[in-house]
Amino acid sequence: MLRFLWESISLQMLLVFLVIFLFVTDYMKHRKMKNFPPSPFALPFVGHIYQLLNFHNPQITVQKLTEKYGDIFSFQMGSLSFVFVNGLRMAKEVLVNQGENFMDRPEIPNDIFSNKGLVSSNGHVWKQQRRFTLTTLRNFGLGKRGLEERIQEECRCLVDAFGDEQGNPFNPQFKVTNAVSNIICSVTFGNRFDYHDEDFQKLLQLMDEMVGLTGTIMSQTLQVLTTEGGFSVLYSMCLSPLVSKAKNLRLLKSFVKEKIDKHKEDWNPSESRDIIDSYLQEMAKDNGSGAFQEENIVSCVLDLLFAGTETTSTTIRWALLFMAIHPEIQAHVQAEIDAVIGQVRQPALEDRSNMPYTNAVIHEVQRKGNIIPFNVPRMSTKDTVLDSFHIPKGTFISVNLTSVMFDKDEWETPDSFNPEHFLKDGQFWKRESFMPFSIGKRACLGELLARSELFLFFTSLLQKFTFQAPPDTTLSPQVKLGITMAPQPYKICAVPR
Numbered sequence: 001m002l003r004f005l006w007e008s009i010s011l012q013m014l015l016v017f018l019v020i021f022l023f024v025t026d027y028m029k030h031r032k033m034k035n036f037p038p039s040p041f042a043l044p045f046v047g048h049i050y051q052l053l054n055f056h057n058p059q060i061t062v063q064k065l066t067e068k069y070g071d072i073f074s075f076q077m078g079s080l081s082f083v084f085v086n087g088l089r090m091a092k093e094v095l096v097n098q099g100e101n102f103m104d105r106p107e108i109p110n111d112i113f114s115n116k117g118l119v120s121s122n123g124h125v126w127k128q129q130r131r132f133t134l135t136t137l138r139n140f141g142l143g144k145r146g147l148e149e150r151i152q153e154e155c156r157c158l159v160d161a162f163g164d165e166q167g168n169p170f171n172p173q174f175k176v177t178n179a180v181s182n183i184i185c186s187v188t189f190g191n192r193f194d195y196h197d198e199d200f201q202k203l204l205q206l207m208d209e210m211v212g213l214t215g216t217i218m219s220q221t222l223q224v225l226t227t228e229g230g231f232s233v234l235y236s237m238c239l240s241p242l243v244s245k246a247k248n249l250r251l252l253k254s255f256v257k258e259k260i261d262k263h264k265e266d267w268n269p270s271e272s273r274d275i276i277d278s279y280l281q282e283m284a285k286d287n288g289s290g291a292f293q294e295e296n297i298v299s300c301v302l303d304l305l306f307a308g309t310e311t312t313s314t315t316i317r318w319a320l321l322f323m324a325i326h327p328e329i330q331a332h333v334q335a336e337i338d339a340v341i342g343q344v345r346q347p348a349l350e351d352r353s354n355m356p357y358t359n360a361v362i363h364e365v366q367r368k369g370n371i372i373p374f375n376v377p378r379m380s381t382k383d384t385v386l387d388s389f390h391i392p393k394g395t396f397i398s399v400n401l402t403s404v405m406f407d408k409d410e411w412e413t414p415d416s417f418n419p420e421h422f423l424k425d426g427q428f429w430k431r432e433s434f435m436p437f438s439i440g441k442r443a444c445l446g447e448l449l450a451r452s453e454l455f456l457f458f459t460s461l462l463q464k465f466t467f468q469a470p471p472d473t474t475l476s477p478q479v480k481l482g483i484t485m486a487p488q489p490y491k492i493c494a495v496p497r
Ligand code: HEM
Pocket: 095, 118, 119, 120, 130, 303, 304, 307, 308, 309, 311, 312, 315, 371, 372, 375, 376, 377, 436, 437, 438, 439, 442, 443, 444, 445, 446, 447, 449, 450
């Protein structure tokens, strides 16, 4: 009987059964949970990926969905469901009021950074590493003289490097990235590098490639889509970015490990020169048995390098571009620099409180530049109710920072570059809806450092140069989407003042 049945089933029938089986399993897996945030029609297997056909500007997709569904909706990419939340009220709810329930980072499938270091770790490991890094940065003088002097030294080098161009058109990306990443190198490895140092250039090149490999929406989408079953093998073999990422990561790790070994050789337990020294002290305290282990120190250092370089240097590139596009705003900043600091003395952090206009311009650069539009993803740590919707434990959450920083009800002219957004009666005006560093207990760990760098680099450059479009060129604030929202590469003239 069985034999008869088997022989009468054709290959076509088998295939039809298989397809029906896959559809039913997919439907069961992704069928809407009761009271889950609304979403558009989802295709089998790929979910809402069809909504992202305009890969160059996912913000438009998100904005359309916000208009249709309101402050909270869901989105399915392959096997993963995201919940997007919009607006100041919901951002505060997720990041602050119910912050504990949304404190974790998602474990991204195939992600080689998963659950180590600062950015991707969770629970006890994250708490320990975060507390240690904040304390160590504070000890090295964040807000005190030590770190400020390191940034000022780097400002002098960057001004010299821009001066070498003699007012001719050049792409500032390379020099700005060198300067910004040197600050992190100085705090972690104890020394800055000459911009032409071979080791330094190798490090920056590897980081740049990693950012490129991780950064494209297409690559992230493929990563998410191909996590089910054997597809991940296909991804690794045919769409090789994972393989290259793993290779680059190995090289980066061995660069950092070499530095750690060097520190171990001439380590003096009673004196700490940099983050690596302080970490070695922590490791010695708990014999390397707790959260402070060599593997984690490598990830922490790499996290600081990645999180601290791309973000700040991209913001400085936006700042120079906006200045060249708005010469009247640039002239206003320079007038304030001349009045408060003069043309000779180097800018210092204590000048900031006397420079409301410059401070407002830097804030507006960050608002309009909007370099991390959807925040870094979070994950719910337990079943939670959010605005009367049910959010099961383990759901991915994206807080749409764009919806807060471009909210028509909060900002007078949200789509224009307008420093007046941050000025009231000539004084600097801090706005609640300004949150490029995010808010709450898991907000950016480097905010204080980044704000110091932005102020000192920006004022040092504008004290010495006027930024202009090259002759016969019109500059515009076009976006290049990657791991951050950066300006399209541009050339600019830094004309000595
Ligand atoms: C303009 C510059 C910067 C911007 C706009 C920025 C923005 C952000 C944002 C939006 C997050 C995610 C926060 C969240 O999940 O709610 C973040 C996390 C982080 N940032 Fe920054 N950042 C900048 C500079 C820096 C610098 C200079 C450092 C290095 C010290 C740094 C280190 C980190 C780290 C380690 C995290 C992960 C924190 C955690 O998960 O606990 N950032 N940043």
